[in-house]
Amino acid sequence: xxxxxxxxxxxxxxxxxxxxxxxxxxxxxxxxxxxxxxxxxxxxxxxxxxxxxxxxxxxxxxxxxxxxxxxxxxxxxxxxxxxxxxxxxxxxxxxxxxxxxxxxxxxxxxxxxxxxxxx
Amino acid sequence: xxxxxxxxxxxxxxxxxxxxxxxxxxxxxxxxxxxxxxxxxxxxxxxxxxxxxxxxxxxxxxxxxxxxxxxxxxxxxxxxxxxxxxxxxxxxxxxxxxxxxxxxxxxx
Numbered sequence: 489x490x491x492x493x494x495x496x497x498x499x500x501x502x503x504x505x506x507x508x509x510x511x512x513x514x515x516x517x518x519x520x521x522x523x524x525x526x527x528x529x530x531x532x533x534x535x536x537x538x539x540x541x542x543x544x545x546x547x548x549x550x551x552x553x554x555x556x557x558x559x560x561x562x563x564x565x566x567x568x569x570x571x572x573x574x575x576x577x578x579x580x581x582x583x584x585x586x587x588x589x590x591x592x593x594x595x596x597x598x599x600x601x602x603x604x605x606x607x
Numbered sequence: 608x609x610x611x612x613x614x615x616x617x618x619x620x621x622x623x624x625x626x627x628x629x630x631x632x633x634x635x636x637x638x639x640x641x642x643x644x645x646x647x648x649x650x651x652x653x654x655x656x657x658x659x660x661x662x663x664x665x666x667x668x669x670x671x672x673x674x675x676x677x678x679x680x681x682x683x684x685x686x687x688x689x690x691x692x693x694x695x696x697x698x699x700x701x702x703x704x705x706x707x708x709x710x711x712x713x714x715x
Contacts, residue, residue, distance in 0.1 A: 534695065534706055534707075534708050534709050535644075535652065535695055535697070535706040535709075536706070537697075537703060537704040537705065537706070540704075548702055550703040550704075551608075551703055552703070584651055584652075588699075591642075591654075591657040591658060591661070591663070592640050592642075592657065592658070592699040592700075593640075593642035593654050593657040593658075593663075593697065593699055594642070594644075594652070594654060594697075595654050595657075595663065596654075597651035597652060597653070598651065599650075599651055600651050
């Protein structure tokens with residue numbers, strides 16, 4: 489059974505870069521049928537797609553965040569990562585990593601990690 | 608960008624009742640790539656339905672999805688106590704992927 493776990497700083501200063509890692513267990517990140525995604529949810533609000541990445545490094549980003557987002561895959565560690573630059577209070581949210589299966593939907597989610605933006 | 612509008616915002620219902628949730632898209636969803644998720648407080652969303660009408664693995668058959676084009680519904684045939692939650696629709700046919708604003712199903 490695939491399991492995803494987010495990790496990273498829970499507190500980031502305004503204008504700095506948010507960096508999170510998602511560790512995948514129970515399956516290989518190199519599986520050709522798998523995309524890996526990032527989604528966020530401000531407290532008490534709805535869900536926003538950030539971007540998807542394939543194990544080859546092909547990426548697809550939300551245009552609203554594209555100028556500030558970078559994602560990468562580390563197949564040796566079975567991890568993928570998210571960087572979001574120039575953060576503001578609007579970037580405060582629970583950040584989820586997820587597996588996009590052949591269904592096209594986000595099949596399995598990590599538990600999420602809350603990121604606060606504050607000086 | 609495809610905007611997904613969910614209605615109603617909140618539903619107050621009793622266990623055992625049937626509920627139908629609506630998700631309307633601002634333009635046609637390609638290949639009916641429409642998914643439904645359930646989210647409980649403090650938890651990550653859980654995939655219920657993909658491809659508009661296919662149940663995800665392990666999802667009870669009281670959950671069903673239907674619709675095509677711009678109008679989609681999620682039906683719970685008989686609400687169990689554990690079904691009180693927020694439900695989101697999401698389209699994954701056109702980038703950017705987008706979510707609806709959610710419908711909260713609360714206990715009456």
